[in-house]
Amino acid sequence: MLQRWVLxxxxxxxxxxxxxxxxxxxxxxxxxxxxxxxxxxxxxxSPCHGPDGDSIEGVELGSGQFxxxxxxxxxxxxxxxxxxxxxxxxxxxxxxxxxxIIAYLRNMRNVDAVAxxxxxxxxxVFEGTGNCMSCHRVNGKGSRVAxxxxxxxxxxxxxxxxxxxxxxxxxMLPVNRSVRAVxxxxxxxxxxxxxEDTYSVQLIDDHEHLVSLLKxxxxxxxxxxxxxxxxxxxxxxxxDLGDVxxxxxxxxxxx
Numbered sequence: 001m002l003q004r005w006v007l008x009x010x011x012x013x014x015x016x017x018x019x020x021x022x023x024x025x026x027x028x029x030x031x032x033x034x035x036x037x038x039x040x041x042x043x044x045x046s047p048c049h050g051p052d053g054d055s056i057e058g059v060e061l062g063s064g065q066f067x068x069x070x071x072x073x074x075x076x077x078x079x080x081x082x083x084x085x086x087x088x089x090x091x092x093x094x095x096x097x098x099x100x101i102i103a104y105l106r107n108m109r110n111v112d113a114v115a116x117x118x119x120x121x122x123x124x125v126f127e128g129t130g131n132c133m134s135c136h137r138v139n140g141k142g143s144r145v146a147x148x149x150x151x152x153x154x155x156x157x158x159x160x161x162x163x164x165x166x167x168x169x170x171x172m173l174p175v176n177r178s179v180r181a182v183x184x185x186x187x188x189x190x191x192x193x194x195x196e197d198t199y200s201v202q203l204i205d206d207h208e209h210l211v212s213l214l215k216x217x218x219x220x221x222x223x224x225x226x227x228x229x230x231x232x233x234x235x236x237x238x239x240d241l242g243d244v245x246x247x248x249x250x251x252x253x254x255x
Contacts, residue, residue, distance in 0.1 A: 029103035030159030035116040035242075036249060037104025040097055048087065053108055062109045075102050094154040096249060116158060117239070122247025125240050130232065132244075138251060144208050145192065146229065147176055151253030161245050165236075168227035178228060179203060181213055182220035189213070 042051070053061025068083065069075045076098060082090035093101065126132045133142035136149050152161070163171040179201065181189045189211060191203035201221070202212045215221060232241060 029107055030157075030162075032116065032158035032162045032245065033100050033103040034107050036096070036158035036245075037100035037102070039116060040093070040101045041104050041108075044091065045101075061105060064106065064109050072102050072106070075105060094252070096153060096155070096157045096160075099157045099159075116249070117242030117244070117246030119243075119246050119250045121240075122243035122245070122250075125236065125244050126247055129240075130236065130244060135229070144204050145206060147192070149248065149251055151251060153249040153251040154253060156248075158245055158249060161248050162241070164229075165241060165244065166231055166233040168229040168231055169225070172227045176227075178224045180220070180222045180224060181218050183213075184217055184219050186219070 041049075045053075049055050049059065049061055053059070053063075059067075066075065069078055078088070079091050079093065079098065079101060082088050126138075135143050135146035137144055137146075138148070139150050156164075160171065176192070178190060178192050181201070181203075183189070189203075189205055191205035191211060193201060193203050194210075195202045199216070200212060200214050202210070205211050232244075236244070
């Protein structure tokens with residue numbers, strides 16, 4: 001019986017181990033996250049570790065090998081908790097920043113430190129040629145038709161933001177899908193859901209009006225699977241896209 005238990009346990013470990021190795025392989029990290037991580041490293045880590053990660057004796061971050069970490073989970077723990085008894089402090093990074101710094105540390109020896117984009121130029125594109133504020137709202141300015149982006153930099157990674165800009169439908173979260181409702185008298189209402197339960201739905205329509213509908217009074221109710229946001233692939237240069245992503249990552253809400 002003991003031998004059978006050991007065999008089952010060994011097979012289970014064998015099934016788990018390859019998955020962990022694949023997840024932590026450098027090639028699995030998105031370029032946008034690596035670039036964002038390089039900015040964070042330069043600002044937060046290089047004063048102690050140096051630009052190449054070798055300024056502290058016995059520590060060579062650029063080697064891709066870490067004495068206290070073998071997985072991304074280990075690295076996250078060290079970054080967020082620090083190392084007791086050493087000069088390594090804890091860092092209060094948000095989810096996007098943490099994803100970026102881990103991606104950069106894993107790829108540090110393979111890439112040069114690069115800037116993702118310029119925040120000020122990105123804001124100019126966002127508010128100007130990109131026409132983003134005709135739908136989105138940032139810090140009290142803009143439209144309420146699409147989700148508020150005032151704290152988007154704390155909840156989305158650089159790679160996720162890049163995907164949203166070039167493939168809005170493919171990267172759209174279910175919670176952000178708009179709806180199309182047709183009342184019994186044939187009135188068509190399109191908008192963004194705010195709340196929904198079994199009997200009713202509340203939304204902001206295309207004219208920024210708050211609308212509450214009883215489902216029993218609707219002829220049709222459809223959740224749209226195609227994003228109303230246009231793709232900016234080919235419409236903005238790669239530099240402009242990088243700048244917009246940098247600006248969006250800078251939006252952290254009130255701190």
